[in-house]
Amino acid sequence: FPPAVFPLSCVVQNYSWGKVGLESEVAKLVASGDPLVQIQPDQPYAELWMGAHPRGDALIRDNRIPQKTLGQWIADNPACLGAKVKDAFQGQLPFLFKVLSVNTALSVQAHPNKELAAKLHAQFPEHYPDANHKPEMAIALTPFEGMCGFRPVEEIVSFLQNVPELRALIGEVAAEQLERSGSDDPRGVSAALRVCFTRLMKSEKKFFVDQLNMLVKRISQEAAEGKDTSGSNGDLLLRLHSQYPGDIGCFTIYFLNLVRLEPGEAMFLGANEPHAYLHGDCVEIMACSDNTVRAGLTPKFIDVLTLCEMLNYTPAPSSSKIFPAAQSQLDPLVYLYDPPVPDFTIMRIEIPASIKLYLISAMDSASILLVIQGTAVGTSTAAASEMSLQRGSVIFISANESISLHLSSPGMLLFRACCLL
Numbered sequence: 001f002p003p004a005v006f007p008l009s010c011v012v013q014n015y016s017w018g019k020v021g022l023e024s025e026v027a028k029l030v031a032s033g034d035p036l037v038q039i040q041p042d043q044p045y046a047e048l049w050m051g052a053h054p055r056g057d058a059l060i061r062d063n064r065i066p067q068k069t070l071g072q073w074i075a076d077n078p079a080c081l082g083a084k085v086k087d088a089f090q091g092q093l094p095f096l097f098k099v100l101s102v103n104t105a106l107s108v109q110a111h112p113n114k115e116l117a118a119k120l121h122a123q124f125p126e127h128y129p130d131a132n133h134k135p136e137m138a139i140a141l142t143p144f145e146g147m148c149g150f151r152p153v154e155e156i157v158s159f160l161q162n163v164p165e166l167r168a169l170i171g172e173v174a175a176e177q178l179e180r181s182g183s184d185d186p187r188g189v190s191a192a193l194r195v196c197f198t199r200l201m202k203s204e205k206k207f208f209v210d211q212l213n214m215l216v217k218r219i220s221q222e223a224a225e226g227k228d229t230s231g232s233n234g235d236l237l238l239r240l241h242s243q244y245p246g247d248i249g250c251f252t253i254y255f256l257n258l259v260r261l262e263p264g265e266a267m268f269l270g271a272n273e274p275h276a277y278l279h280g281d282c283v284e285i286m287a288c289s290d291n292t293v294r295a296g297l298t299p300k301f302i303d304v305l306t307l308c309e310m311l312n313y314t315p316a317p318s319s320s321k322i323f324p325a326a327q328s329q330l331d332p333l334v335y336l337y338d339p340p341v342p343d344f345t346i347m348r349i350e351i352p353a354s355i356k357l358y359l360i361s362a363m364d365s366a367s368i369l370l371v372i373q374g375t376a377v378g379t380s381t382a383a384a385s386e387m388s389l390q391r392g393s394v395i396f397i398s399a400n401e402s403i404s405l406h407l408s409s410p411g412m413l414l415f416r417a418c419c420l421l
Contacts, residue, residue, distance in 0.1 A: 003062055004080055004382040004398035008070060008368070009034065011049045011056035017104045018046025024101035025141055025281035029372075033392025050097040050368050050394050050417070053288060058394070064384045070396060074366075082364040082399030084421040088342065095344035097368050097417040098284040100138070104243040106277045107298030108147070108252050110311055111135065113271035117291050120306065127301050134289035135341045137268045137323065139348070139415070140261035141372065144280030147256040149273055150315045153178065153189055156196070159254040162231040165215040166254050169203045170196050190313040193255075198308040200251055201295055209246045216241050236278075240297065249276070249296025257318035264348065268323040268339045272312040283370065283415050287343040331361070338420065345420045353410035360403040360416070367418035369395040369403075374412030376405040 012030060020042060022028060027045035030037050039045070049056035052071035059069055067073040070093075074080060078091040085094060111134035112120060120128035138144070150156075160167050160175050167175050178192040200208075219234040229235065233253050240250045256274055259267055261282075269275050276297055294300055295307040325348060328334035333355075335348040351358050351374070360369065360378075371393040378387040382401040389395070389405065397403060397416075405412070 001382070002077075003065060003384040004077075005380040005401050005403060006060055006062040006065060006383065006396055007387055008050065008058040008394045008396055009061050010058045010394050012045055013047040013049065013056065014044050015046035016044055017102060017106055018044035019101040019103040019281070020044050023103070026099050026101045029099060029370075029392035031392070032390060033371075033394065044103065045101060047101075048099040050099075050370060051095065051288075052093045053096050055290075058396075060396075062384055077398075080398035081366045082419075085365050085399070085419045088421055089419075092288065093366060094288060094342075094419050095285050095417055096288055097370070098286070099141070099281070099370070100277065100284050101281045102144075102277045102279050105240055105249075105279075105297045107292075107294040107300065107302075108249045108256075108274060108276045108296040109292050109294045110272050110274050110307060111269070111289070112291055112293060112310060116271075116310055117289065120291065120293075127303065129290045132287055132289035132291065133271055134287050134291050135268070135270050135339065135343065136284055136286035137266055137337060137339050137344070137346065138261075138277070138282040138284045139266040139337060139346060140263050141281040141283060142263060144261040144282050145278040146259050146261075146267065146275060147252065147278065148259045148267055148269065148275040148318070148321045149257050150193060150255055150313060151257050152315050152317055153181065153183070153193070156193070156255055156315075158231070159233065163215065163254060165211040165218075166200075166251060169208055169211055169251065170199045174199050186314070189315065193313045193315065194308070194311075197255055197311070197313070200255070201248060201304045201308055203248070208248055208251070212241070212246060212250055244297050247297055249298070252276070252296060257316075257321060259318045259321045261322065264325070264335075266323040266325065266337050267321050270312075270340070272310050274307075274311050283346070285344045285346050285417050287341070333358070342421055343419065345418055347416040347418070349412070349414040349416060351405075351407065351412040351414075355411075356407050358405045358407065358412075360397065360405060362400045362402040363418060363420070364399055365418045365420060366399050367397045367416050369397060370415045370417075372413040372415065374407065374409040376407045376409070376412060378403045378405050380404070
């Protein structure tokens with residue numbers, strides 16, 4: 001039998017927003033996973049792609065396997081996905097697993113649902129390369145900050161009253177409509193919120209740049225005088241403005257929740273949820289798609305009309321954006337992040353120092369295993385030989401195969417991406 005469990009060498013994306021050199025968790029994982037890799041100290045290491053995406057197909061690190069990449073191997077051995085996954089996702093691995101190291105903010109964006117994705121792809125294939133939806137989930141590896149979903153209305157109203165430059169952009173009529181909308185009428189609230197956000201995003205470039213400059217000048221002066229600028233979200237405004245001067249995205253901080261995740265905490269981003277990652281390192285998993293509708297904090301193509309039309313305008317507190325992990329009933333060392341979409345699930349596996357032998361159990365889905373901490377020798381009846389696992393190792397595990405880990409460190413931390421249908 002050809003090996004069905006094997007190590008991968010994964011593709012790094014050097015996007016400009018990534019952390020630089022060995023500041024980056026991506027770079028640290030790559031360097032410890034493959035000691036031959038040279039990390040460039042002035043190069044950003046933004047994303048590590050663990051999967052079979054055509055723009056970043058992982059290389060197979062096993063010379064007994066004739067296929068060079070994971071994508072080729074899955075195409076030739078589709079049964080490795082597991083029977084249900086293979087049928088449900090047309091013989092494709094349904095997820096892309098990543099590590100992200102974020103230094104400066106990513107664009108304010110949302111991902112379309114399946115219906116909208118098909119429509120956008122048909123109309124604008126150059127901007128929307130496929131017809132799939134793109135739910136995603138991020139789990140913090142280091143303290144992680146992002147914006148996600150609309151804030152409770154009272155918070156937005158408070159900013160409208162404390163930030164005259166924001167009010168000027170939105171206009172008095174729209175601002176008052178939001179101020180008057182009552183919590184007893186959620187549809188009225190969402191409608192008012194849609195009008196306010198759309199007015200902001202469609203404001204005339206020269207006008208919003210003037211207002212933004214006035215706001216930044218005012219906040220900078222107040223901060224220099226030692227005043228509290230939190231009523232205008234001053235710290236975040238100055239930070240984003242220094243990264244993207246003159247960008248409309250700087251104003252979205254008054255509409256979107258700031259979510260802070262501690263290591264192990266997660267946020268799930270369903271279709272049409274506005275979001276922007278700001279800073280920190282995380283593992284991320286997403287459906288296999290590149291469809292992103294952007295509207296600020298970016299030099300890329302922005303599609304304001306589509307974004308404003310598609311968003312979910314339901315206000316909710318930032319605490320509601322943290323997605324809980326559930327301890328597995330089958331194995332107390334496994335914590336499951338199982339979102340309300342079929343495409344993916346992540347397991348966090350924390351092996352304590354007292355355990356020296358641990359079984360990565362078989363499941364009816366292909367999975368990808370990432371080592372964050374610890375060292376072990378892995379053996380599997382489906383692997384060609386024993387595998388040494390250390391920080392940064394990435395292993396592909398075919399459906400219904402298992403790995404025995406013989407730990408050589410006190411404890412391990414692993415993440416395992418899979419599809420539980």
